[in-house]
C-alpha cells in the first residue's frame with residue numbers, strides 16, 4: 001500500500017498496525033483522525049528529547065503530510081485539556097492534555113484557520129508569541145499576522161480574536177517516557193488539509209516536483225526551530 005493510501009485508510013477507521021492505542025481515539029463527538037505514527041527527531045536523525053526543547057520557542061515539523069507544517073511547543077506549564085471546542089461546521093470535541101512530565105508539550109497544525117497562512121521557507125505570518133498585556137493568556141498565544149487571528153494553545157487552540165472561525169487543529173502526540181521519544185499520531189479538530197492542497201497546488205507542485213506533497217509524513221520527521229525554517233517571521 002502506498003503511503004498516501006495508508007493515510008486515507010487510517011483516516012476512515014481501518015485497522016492500522018503500530019498506531020496509537022485505541023483509547024486515544026475513543027471520545028464521543030468529533031473523533032480524532034489517525035495518521036502515520038511519526039517519530040520526531042532532530043536534524044541529526046537522533047530522537048528529539050523533551051528536555052532539549054526550549055520552553056516557549058516555536059518549533060516546526062511536517063505532519064500529517066510532507067507539505068503540511070505543524071507547530072511543536074513546550075509551554076512550560078501544564079496543559080489540562082478537556083476544553084470544549086467546536087469546528088466551523090459545528091462539530092464539538094474536547095481538547096487533549098499536553099504530554100511530557102509536566103503535560104506542557106503540545107502541537108498544532110500551523111495552518112491558520114482563516115485563510116490558511118502557514119510557515120514557508122520564505123516567510124511565516126503565524127507563530128507562537130508571549131502574551132502582551134493582561135487581555136491575553138499569560139502563557140502566550142499563537143498569532144497570525146495575516147489578519148490578526150489569535151489562538152490559545154493552552155485551550156486546545158481555541159480562537160481568542162480575529163476572523164478565524166474555528167480552533168487550530170491539534171496534532172496528537174505520544175511521549176514514550178521510557179525511551180524519551182516523542183511521536184505524532186493523528187489530529188483532532190477541524191482539518192483544512194484539502195483546502196490547503198487545493199489553494200496552494202501551484203506552489204506545491206514546484207516545491208515537490210515528484211508530486212509527493214500529499215504523501216504521509218515520514219516515519220522520522222525532523223523538528224526544527226521556526227527561526228531556522230523560515231527566513232522571515234512576521235511580528236505583529
Ligand code: FES
Pocket residue numbers: 112113114115116117144145146147148149162163164
Ligand atoms: S490567514 Fe490568519 S488571520 Fe487570516
